[in-house]
Amino acid sequence: MEWEAVIGLEIHAQLATKSKIFSGASTAFGAEPNTQACAVDLALPGTLPVFNAEALRMAVLFGLAIDAEIGYTSVFDRKNYFYPDLPKGYQTSQLFHPIVGTGYVDLELEDGTVKRVGVTRAHLEEDAGKSLHEEFPSMTGIDLNRAGTPLLEIVSEPDMRSAEEAVAYVKKIHSIVTNLGICDGNMAEGSFRCDCNVSVRYKGEEAFGNRTETKNINSFRFIEKAIKGEIIRQIDILEDGGYITQETRLYDANKDETRSMRSKEEANDYRYFPCPDLLPIVIDDDYVNQLRDTLPELPDARKARFIEQYQLSDYDAMVLSAYRDLSHYFETVANTAGDAKLAANWVMGELSKLLNQNDTEINASPVSAEQLGGLLLRIKDNTITGKIAKQVFEAMWAGEGSADEVIESKGLKQVTDSGAIEAMVDDVIAANQPQVDQYVNAEPDKRGKMIGFFMGKVMQASQGKANPGQVQGLLKQKLDALANG
Amino acid sequence: MLDKTLAELAQGLATGEFSSVELTQNYLDRINAEDGKLNSFITVTPEQALAQASAADQRRAAGNADAFTGLPIAHKDIFCTQGVRTSCGSKMLDNFVSPYNATIVEHFNQAGAVSLGKTNMDEFAMGSSNESSFYGPARNPWNTDCVPGGSSGGSAASIAGGLTPAATGSDTGGSIRQPAALCGITGLKPTYGRVSRYGMIAYASSLDQAGPMTRTAEDSAMMLNVMAGFDPKDSTSLDRPVPDYTLTLNDSLKGLKIGLPKEFFSDDIDPQITIQVQNAIREFEALGATVKQISLPNTHLAIPAYYIIAPAEASSNLSRFDGVRYGYRCEDPTDLEDMYKRSRGEGFGEEVKRRIMVGTYALSEGFYDAYYKKALQIRRLIQQDYVTALSEVDIIMGPTTPHPAFKLGEKTADPVTMYMEDIFTLSLNLAGMPGISVPCGFANGLPVGLQMIGNYFAEERLLNAAHQFQQATDWHTQTPGQ
Numbered sequence: 001m002e003w004e005a006v007i008g009l010e011i012h013a014q015l016a017t018k019s020k021i022f023s024g025a026s027t028a029f030g031a032e033p034n035t036q037a038c039a040v041d042l043a044l045p046g047t048l049p050v051f052n053a054e055a056l057r058m059a060v061l062f063g064l065a066i067d068a069e070i071g072y073t074s075v076f077d078r079k080n081y082f083y084p085d086l087p088k089g090y091q092t093s094q095l096f097h098p099i100v101g102t103g104y105v106d107l108e109l110e111d112g113t114v115k116r117v118g119v120t121r122a123h124l125e126e127d128a129g130k131s132l133h134e135e136f137p138s139m140t141g142i143d144l145n146r147a148g149t150p151l152l153e154i155v156s157e158p159d160m161r162s163a164e165e166a167v168a169y170v171k172k173i174h175s176i177v178t179n180l181g182i183c184d185g186n187m188a189e190g191s192f193r194c195d196c197n198v199s200v201r202y203k204g205e206e207a208f209g210n211r212t213e214t215k216n217i218n219s220f221r222f223i224e225k226a227i228k229g230e231i232i233r234q235i236d237i238l239e240d241g242g243y244i245t246q247e248t249r250l251y252d253a254n255k256d257e258t259r260s261m262r263s264k265e266e267a268n269d270y271r272y273f274p275c276p277d278l279l280p281i282v283i284d285d286d287y288v289n290q291l292r293d294t295l296p297e298l299p300d301a302r303k304a305r306f307i308e309q310y311q312l313s314d315y316d317a318m319v320l321s322a323y324r325d326l327s328h329y330f331e332t333v334a335n336t337a338g339d340a341k342l343a344a345n346w347v348m349g350e351l352s353k354l355l356n357q358n359d360t361e362i363n364a365s366p367v368s369a370e371q372l373g374g375l376l377l378r379i380k381d382n383t384i385t386g387k388i389a390k391q392v393f394e395a396m397w398a399g400e401g402s403a404d405e406v407i408e409s410k411g412l413k414q415v416t417d418s419g420a421i422e423a424m425v426d427d428v429i430a431a432n433q434p435q436v437d438q439y440v441n442a443e444p445d446k447r448g449k450m451i452g453f454f455m456g457k458v459m460q461a462s463q464g465k466a467n468p469g470q471v472q473g474l475l476k477q478k479l480d481a482l483a484n485g
Numbered sequence: 486m487l488d489k490t491l492a493e494l495a496q497g498l499a500t501g502e503f504s505s506v507e508l509t510q511n512y513l514d515r516i517n518a519e520d521g522k523l524n525s526f527i528t529v530t531p532e533q534a535l536a537q538a539s540a541a542d543q544r545r546a547a548g549n550a551d552a553f554t555g556l557p558i559a560h561k562d563i564f565c566t567q568g569v570r571t572s573c574g575s576k577m578l579d580n581f582v583s584p585y586n587a588t589i590v591e592h593f594n595q596a597g598a599v600s601l602g603k604t605n606m607d608e609f610a611m612g613s614s615n616e617s618s619f620y621g622p623a624r625n626p627w628n629t630d631c632v633p634g635g636s637s638g639g640s641a642a643s644i645a646g647g648l649t650p651a652a653t654g655s656d657t658g659g660s661i662r663q664p665a666a667l668c669g670i671t672g673l674k675p676t677y678g679r680v681s682r683y684g685m686i687a688y689a690s691s692l693d694q695a696g697p698m699t700r701t702a703e704d705s706a707m708m709l710n711v712m713a714g715f716d717p718k719d720s721t722s723l724d725r726p727v728p729d730y731t732l733t734l735n736d737s738l739k740g741l742k743i744g745l746p747k748e749f750f751s752d753d754i755d756p757q758i759t760i761q762v763q764n765a766i767r768e769f770e771a772l773g774a775t776v777k778q779i780s781l782p783n784t785h786l787a788i789p790a791y792y793i794i795a796p797a798e799a800s801s802n803l804s805r806f807d808g809v810r811y812g813y814r815c816e817d818p819t820d821l822e823d824m825y826k827r828s829r830g831e832g833f834g835e836e837v838k839r840r841i842m843v844g845t846y847a848l849s850e851g852f853y854d855a856y857y858k859k860a861l862q863i864r865r866l867i868q869q870d871y872v873t874a875l876s877e878v879d880i881i882m883g884p885t886t887p888h889p890a891f892k893l894g895e896k897t898a899d900p901v902t903m904y905m906e907d908i909f910t911l912s913l914n915l916a917g918m919p920g921i922s923v924p925c926g927f928a929n930g931l932p933v934g935l936q937m938i939g940n941y942f943a944e945e946r947l948l949n950a951a952h953q954f955q956q957a958t959d960w961h962t963q964t965p966g967q
Contacts (some may be wrong), residue, residue: 039585043805045578046565046587046684048719078801080848082825089804140821142809271848273857276690276798278720 003238004203005231006211007166007196008158011173012151013183014127014191015058021126021150022049022092022278029189037129037144043087048277051076055150056281058182059099059124060291062152065176065298066119068103073282076124076275081268085129085142093153095272098123099281100152105176106300107168108318117169118157125151146190152182158197158208163227167220170194174220175299175322187218194223198230200238209234210244214258217251226251230258302327310340319348325362329369336373339380346376350393367396375403388412388464415466418474421458424466425474428457429482440483447483451475488964491556491650491704498545498555505545505555509538509599512557516601516648525623525633525643527562528570529602537599544597553711554597559652561640562603563610564590564695565684573686574606574618574636577806577813577832587684588716589653589695596711601649605639608834609803610660610688612636613906616897617836624893625668626965627931631890634664634906640698641668645932645965651699651708655685657692658791659885659910662922665698666885666934669924671951671961672698673705676941677917678723680709681716687802689795690721692914701961702923702951706730709944725942733945734952739773741950742878748784749883749909761926761933762884765954769882772953779878781870786863787912788904793847793860794915799837800844806832839900864915871916875940880950883909885922885934913938921947924960932960 020027023040040047063070075097078090100122107115127149132141154173160166174192177183185192199211214230217223234244249258297305303321306312312320320330326347334343351372355362375392378384384392384407395406407413415421429436432454439450451472458471489497497503513531520526534557541555565571565583567590572578586594593600605623607615615638616622623639625631626646633642637654641664644652654661656674665672673696680695687693697708710731715724743766750759766776808814808828815831818824833841847856874881886906896903913920918941925935935954939947955961 042810044565044583044585044811045571045573045581045686045805046583046682048683048687048721050718050720080801080804082804082807084807084809084821087805087810089807090801269850271801271845271850271853273797273801273848273853276721277687 002203003200003235004205005161005163005227006158006199006201006208007160007162007227009156009160009166009169009197010195011154011156011170012127012193012195013154013173013177015055015150015152015182016184017052017054017058017150019052020148021052021055021124023148025148027149029186029191031145033141033143033145035145037147041087041144041148043089049092049275051278051281052150055124056099056283057291058180059122059152060283060288061180061182061295062122062154062177063100063103064288064292064295065180066100066103066105068119068122069101070283070288071097071099071101072284073097073280074099074124075280076278077272078275080271083128083131084140085131085144085147087129087144087147091126091128092275092278093125094123096274097280105169105172107165107172109165109168112314115159115165117159117165120155120157122152122154125153127151152177163224163231166196166227167224170220170223171322172299179296179298179324181296181324187220190218193218196223196227196230198227198234199244200231200234209238210246212244212247212249212258214249214251215261222251222253225256226258229256233258296324310334310344312340312344316344316348320344323362329362329365332369333373333376336370337376337380339376342376342379343373346372350390354394354397366399367393371396371402378403378407382414382416382467383407384412384414385464385468388414412465415462416470418470421462421466421470422474424458424461425454425471425478428454428461429478432457436479436482439479447479451479454479488647489650490700491707492701494556494650495552495707499550505538505541505557505599506535508555509534509557509601512601512649516643519646520643520648522629523624523626523642523646523648524621525605525639525646525648526559526602527572527574527605527618527620527639530569530600533569534599534601537594537597541597541599551596552707553593555599556651557599557601557649558593558708559601559604559640559643559649560590561606561637561653561655563606563655563686564653565686566590566600566603569603571603571686572619573610574608574620575833575837576619579619579813581812583684585684588681588718589712590684592711592714598711604637604643604652607636607638607660608837609686609799610636610655610657610693611799611836611840613659613663613903614891614893614896615639615642615664616893617834619834622893625890625931627669628890630892631931632667632893634667634886634890636660636664637672637698638664641665641670641672644668644670644698644700647964651697651704653695653708653712654698655693655695656910656914657688657694657795658914659907661696661698662885662910662920662934662936663907665922666924666936667890667932669932669960669963669965670698670700671702671705671921671923671955672696673709673921673944673947674913674919675709675713675944676723676919677914678721679919679942679944680712681714681719681722683716683718687798689798690802691798692791692795694914702921702948702955703731703734705921706734706948706952709948713944728945730945730948733949736949737773738769738950738953741769741772741774741880743769743774743776744779744874744878744881745776746779746781746784746874746881746883748781754884754887755889755928757928758884758887758889758933761928762882762935765925765935765958766882768954768957769950772957777878779874779881781867781874781881781912783863783866783870784908784912787867787915788908790860790863790867791907791911791915792843792904793856794864796840796844797847797857797860798844800841800848803833803837803841808832836900867912868916871913871918871938875918879939879943879946881938883936885909885936889928889931889933909936917941919944919947921951923951923954924963925954925958926960
């Protein structure tokens with residue numbers, strides 16, 4: 001019998017509002033502990049929540065982006081449990097009437113097939129604070145800066161069957177929320193994190209196995225590893241005749257394993273009930289339609305446009321359409337250079353390489369899209385070769401100026417003077433008689449490969465500046481003349 | 486001076502008969518001399534009061550005084566007062582000094598009022614006798630062996646005892662009206678949402694409403710002028726214009742339609758109370774009102790529904806008192822669970838713990854539908870009863886309480902008997918409408934209250950009717966013998 005994994009995900013996306021969901025305190029990350037917690041966030045006696053309408057706007061935008069049912073009347077409920085970083089002793093959330101109902105996203109898998117994953121619901125809730133166990137011996141520090149930060153909890157159907165599908169889903173949601181501008185998507189800072197529900201069953205079975213929930217994983221790679229590990233762990237237990245305990249688990253990235261946090265048996269009864277301090281949120285068609293008009297272009301639509309407008313390959317279009325900043329950068333380069341394919345290669349190649357190496361976000365790139373486009377223009381007009389362009393690009397990255405300035409100051413301009421190139425070609429042929437003999441004696445269909453040696457010599461002689469097309473043409477012409485002598 | 490109404494004191498301040506400092510000092514002296522017997526204050530703030538009085542006198546001298554400037558009041562200790570202990574009658578908050586003012590406290594400060602201190606109350610407003618206070622019970626000035634009612638018992642006792650001319654109160658199931666009735670003063674519970682709840686420590690959020698406690702309806706109108714209004718910090722407060730409640734006090738009652746619900750005149754009521762209430766209603770007829778019998782058929786369901794909804798909300802509202810950030814924390818906790826259990830176990834009193842347990846149970850998985858959801862359905866029925874009745878009559882009248890003030894300790898052994906004392910008041914909190922209690926006579930030498938109930942936002946009409954009644958009677962001017 002073959003095993004099959006069943007995976008459902010709960011994603012917590014921190015909404016990019018300036019102030020908290022129920023108070024006026026700032027949501028900025030990284031402030032000194034408890035400096036961004038006001039009386040409401042501290043749950044001082046007598047304080048009351050006031051809903052931040054910006055969080056509503058963002059949640060509805062998300063609902064529209066995944067073609068979901070919108071909750072025209074949504075209600076905040078209290079989820080009651082005690083924890084030191086939960087100041088009120090309850091989390092304000094939405095259980096019975098969420099703001100976003102059933103929707104879906106389409107995933108493109110590596111084999112080119114499209115898989116539709118259902119989104120059960122997405123609801124608004126407040127984040128808790130942070131408990132700091134390490135810094136105070138035998139005590140716990142509480143930082144309430146994060147308490148009350150708005151979250152959109154996005155709950156998927158258990159539609160995914162592999163870690164790869166799960167990661168594709170998380171990436172898709174990540175790209176949607178960042179494109180909408182409703183979440184900064186920063187996983188390291190916890191702005192976007194994921195709980196993974198995993199169970200296994202025999203392929204073809206209808207019933208679900210007992211599932212575990214692995215909490216708060218904050219990178220795509222860890223999600224994949226955690227799920228893979230959990231699938232293997234569960235299969236091992238079941239094949240040994242064991243039983244999967246329904247429980248909450250934690251992923252330890254250092255050990256690359258999950259471990260038990262608490263079992264469902266000792267779980268809380270959250271005693272949900274409608275929060276009497278907040279009125280139901282009632283919205284109408286006018287509100288929803290106005291927001292629909294503000295929807296930005298989303299990755300799926302943009303990908304289709306890139307294929308249509310720029311004739312990009314499916315893969316290139318997918319990569320370049322996923323994030324707004326990247327898409328915008330690419331389009332600027334393509335339009336400046338007037339060559340989308342070249343722009344795509346450079347953005348996905350040299351630019352991405354340096355961004356990754358330097359851990360830099362694209363909108364902080366030291367080479368602007370206009371500058372990169374300017375560089376590509378110089379390739380296209382034969383001022384420089386592609387190879388020299390990489391050298392120029394690195395200099396631009398290092399802040400040495402625009403493409404033209406670097407080419408000028410380093411004297412990298414391509415040699416296109418056919419007289420000068422012919423002289424270099426003649427010199428190389430004269431200086432490498434043994435290779436010329438080999439060429440002449442070779443079968444004609446083998447000669448093509450052998451020309452590379454001479455190319456290298458000529459380019460070396462020109463310090464890379466000779467126009468490769470011209471060099472190749474001349475070499476072939478002259479060597480073939482010798483061979484056919 | 487100490488038996489005067491706010492309106493009279495305002496007149497004295499305006500004419501320069503006395504200054505706010507003199508007035509305030511008089512009340513502070515009186516508190517000092519008498520509150521040992523009444524225990525109506527938890528905290529007295531003489532320095533702050535005199536500073537506010539002095540500022541009020543300066544403001545008056547500068548020509549900027551308004552109607553409330555220089556008038557002394559007291560705040561129920563449920564309202565957060567910046568820099569002053571705000572205990573809510575609980576050991577849990579005995580050490581809590583609020584860093585901010587409740588919205589209504591802020592309103593009174595802006596108006597130039599003087600705060601004498603914080604009045605005693607049932608712990609977290611849970612009680613009908615003031616006996617659940619961590620600071621010991623306040624006593625009824627008419628008979629100090631008797632309770633003043635609750636939960637705003639300290640506010641009622643301090644006014645009846647002449648320790649303050651007026652005080653703020655809060656009413657979740659009758660906590661303004663019942664002590665007002667038992668102490669022979671006037672107390673108004675406004676429409677839910679009329680007065681901001683921000684800074685009023687929550688007991689049951691969907692029922693809690695702040696209101697004035699005074700000697701007269703006119704004084705309540707003056708207080709409500711300061712208290713009422715939309716507050717952007719309270720999502721349940723209502724954005725409606727606030728009238729000047731003193732302007733309609735003298736409207737005629739001719740043609741006023743009074744409804745008497747048969748359920749409010751049962752045999753369980755002290756017969757002397759029924760007689761006094763009937764006499765009062767005859768007075769209204771003499772003033773031009775007409776009377777008809779009505780029915781509020783679901784009245785008998787109010788107590789069971791209330792004692793699900795209020796404890797359910799309370800069980801959640803009181804979760805924040807966990808010993809982590811403020812308030813009582815047990816000595817030497819061994820771990821987190823020990824800290825929670827002992828901080829809450831030691832910090833809360835019996836009645837509070839009882840209601841937390843009831844509420845927790847009612848919201849538990851598997852019981853929610855049978856209890857909480859059912860109670861909400863009953864709440865809608867009760868609300869519908871009132872809406873229907875108030876489409877036929879202008880004001881519903883009846884006794885505020887079934888009995889006059891009872892003896893300390895008399896009902897503490899049986900919580901349900903205690904809960905029954907609120908039978909005529911708490912259905913109104915479930916419905917959300919306003920109600921006022923005014924003195925209408927005595928039973929065995931103890932005050933009797935007449936409750937008047939109006940439609941949503943009918944505070945003007947209620948205050949008008951109460952004021953006209955007080956123009957025709959002198960029950961509200963009676964004071965306990967010394």
